[in-house]
Amino acid sequence: MKGVPIQSFSRAIAALKAINRNRSMTMMEISRAANVPYPTAHRIVQTLLYEGLIEQEPARKRYRPTLLVQSLSSGYQQDGVLVEAARAPIVDLTRKVGWPVSIAIRVGKNMMLCDSTHANTSLTFAQYYPGFTLPLLDSASGKLSMAYADDDERAQILKWMRADQDIDPNYLAAAELALNAEGIRARGYAVQGRNYFNHTPGKTSSIAVPIFKQGRFEAAMTLVFFASALKLENALESYLPEMLATARTIGEALDKAVAEPVAA
Incomplete structure (x- = not known):
């Protein structure tokens, strides 16, 4: 249907926004923030890691945004x-x-x-x-x-x-x-x-x-x-x-x- 958002994309954006807002989050926290099941949150996180938008903190199972997130706003004034x-x-x-x-x-x-x-x-x-x-x-x-x-x-x-x-x-x-x-x-x-x-x-x-x-x-x-x-x-x-x-x-x-x- 025209104008209907892609749900998986919307959830990935919700997860990225939550990580960016909170600076650092666990997988369970990401799951709750994006309102998705844990396995879905895991797939979203793996995608964001692959794209370089987030990274895992050293020695901790927490995820934080990278500088690449800041580049998304470079054209906005x-x-x-x-x-x-x-x-x-x-x-x-x-x-x-x-x-x-x-x-x-x-x-x-x-x-x-x-x-x-x-x-x-x-x-x-x-x-x-x-x-x-x-x-x-x-x-x-x-x-x-x-x-x-x-x-x-x-x-x-x-x-x-x-x-x-x-x-x-x-x-x-x-x-x-x-x-x-x-x-x-x-x-x-x-x-x-x-x-x-x-x-x-x-x-x-x-x-x-x-x-x-x-x-x-x-x-x-x-x-x-x-x-x-x-x-x-x-x-x-x-x-x-x-x-x-x-x-x-x-x-x-x-x-x-x-x-x-x-x-x-």
Whole structure:
């Protein structure tokens, strides 16, 4: 069927992402992370070893990424420009409001952090670094990204998710129904009342606003706060204007970065 992913390839990518994220993993840990049986994990690992993307640690049955993994991103420059444009504004925003702020882009079925200010504030339960991923339909940034995607692109992403045997079809149908892309675009922000797919499940809530480049959605900027400290409506009232202003500042910097090479 057109547009349906190759399941074995998807699982191999999931394993490689897990190894890269955790720096070092056992075969059993890889099996759990990729959600595959142990024999399948073994075949995936043997393939990644053969391709030179991972290596076995000396004297230990653990596997780690090689420098070849870094070469996979050599042609990709979007997040570098985005981080450069966003870094100072999100640090300034955290200084003003106290809460950590992150920048994320969509990568496949997930949102991936490009930068965050968790290290710049004590008002956080955990540190989050570039490469951390969040599910599209269970995060404020993911909902925002889906809402601003073109209709055809959104339909294709949902098609991939329906073909993923690891995603419960009942959950996906309910999450898709609750998305309300038009409502998010009309409001100009998305929220997640409780974040369950992070290091401290259920303890934080989030607000995400869009960053635009040349009029098109580029990334999500998310503010995270303790759910026990603030109601969502109060957080919106207190922080949304500052968040929107910061997102505009970042968007203007991105537009300038695009225009400067032309001017030169």
